[in-house]
Amino acid sequence: xxxxxxxxxxxxxxxxxxxxxxxxxxxxxxxxxxxxxxxxxxxxxxxxxxxxxxxxxxxxxxxxxxxxxxxxxxxxxxxxxxxxxxxxxxxxxxxxxxxxxxxxxxxxxxxxxxxxxxxxxxxxxxxxxxxxxxxxxxxxxxxxxxxxxxxxxxxxxxxxxxxxxxxxxxxxxxxxxxxxxxxxxxxxxxxxxxxxxxxxxxxxxxxxxxxxxxxxxxxxxxxxxxxxxxxxxxxxxx
Numbered sequence: 001x002x003x004x005x006x007x008x009x010x011x012x013x014x015x016x017x018x019x020x021x022x023x024x025x026x027x028x029x030x031x032x033x034x035x036x037x038x039x040x041x042x043x044x045x046x047x048x049x050x051x052x053x054x055x056x057x058x059x060x061x062x063x064x065x066x067x068x069x070x071x072x073x074x075x076x077x078x079x080x081x082x083x084x085x086x087x088x089x090x091x092x093x094x095x096x097x098x099x100x101x102x103x104x105x106x107x108x109x110x111x112x113x114x115x116x117x118x119x120x121x122x123x124x125x126x127x128x129x130x131x132x133x134x135x136x137x138x139x140x141x142x143x144x145x146x147x148x149x150x151x152x153x154x155x156x157x158x159x160x161x162x163x164x165x166x167x168x169x170x171x172x173x174x175x176x177x178x179x180x181x182x183x184x185x186x187x188x189x190x191x192x193x194x195x196x197x198x199x200x201x202x203x204x205x206x207x208x209x210x211x212x213x214x215x216x217x218x219x220x221x222x223x224x225x226x227x228x229x230x231x232x233x234x235x236x237x238x
Contacts, residue, residue: 009124010033010034010119010122010123010125011028011033011034011035011126011127012035012036012037012115012118012119012124012126012127013025013035013038013127013128013129014039014111014112014115014127014130015038015039015056015057015065016039016040016053016130017049017052017053017196018052018130018195018212019182019192019195019197019216020132020173020181020197021053022190023130023173023182023184023190024129024130024170024172024173025056025060025062025128026185026188026189027128027172028126029060030188033126035062036062036063036065036122037057037064038065038118039053039065039066039067040067040114041067041069042069042081042104043072043081044072044073044080044081045079045080045081045086045200046200046201048196048201048203048204051204052194052195053067055194056195059191070114072104077104078101078104078105079100079102080199081104084101086102086199086200087100087101087102087210088200088207088210090211090214092214092218095138095211095214095215096138099138099139099140100138100139100211102211103138106141107141108131108139108141109141109150111129112127112150115127115129116154116158116167119160120158120159120160125160125165125166125167125168126167126169126170127167127169127170128169128172129169129170129171131147131171131173132171132181133174134174134175134178144171144174147171147174150169151167151168155167177219178219179219179220179222179223181219182219182220182225183223191228192227192228192229193228193230195229197212197213197216197229198213199211202232204230205230205231205232206231208232213231
């Protein structure tokens, strides 16, 4: 990532350690923001993503990286927080048929609420996240309508919002394909070998078969590139 600027504006960046959120971090930094990264331990089976988020923050000397615990596994209702099987080997058409079992109920609402709270404390008026409505994953909380409604609510229900410091929530990947996201990240110097997008990793290796892996691999293929991430089937150390 480029570092040849002096950041003057504080922002909160939701960082999962995956391809999309790491690209968003690069975009926010390139725009001159001083990025404060927020990650969550929410009872997810892919908690190895937090190790990647920490690594990314260390590599790029992020000033603040806050990891909050939200026990969504106690609520359940998702294959990411319970022992329900993660769907594998699905086509993009199958992914569009219904909201998948990997949807975590109200997750983005909860994550954004925490980001909003921290932003108020930091005096930050900007929040960045990596939701996307093009490479469809079937999640209702990744739509532009949701983001617009949440932003309106945020500015009605916070001290900052009602005293003339409205928050802006940025989703710069909203209308980009996975291919376009990858090419933009590479332009900004993102090292995608450090990211993990998998819903069902084996240790620290991506499964290569879940919806997240399928969309990621398809994006690299469409860009004419090999995905540098380590997968179960191609790991040289196995």
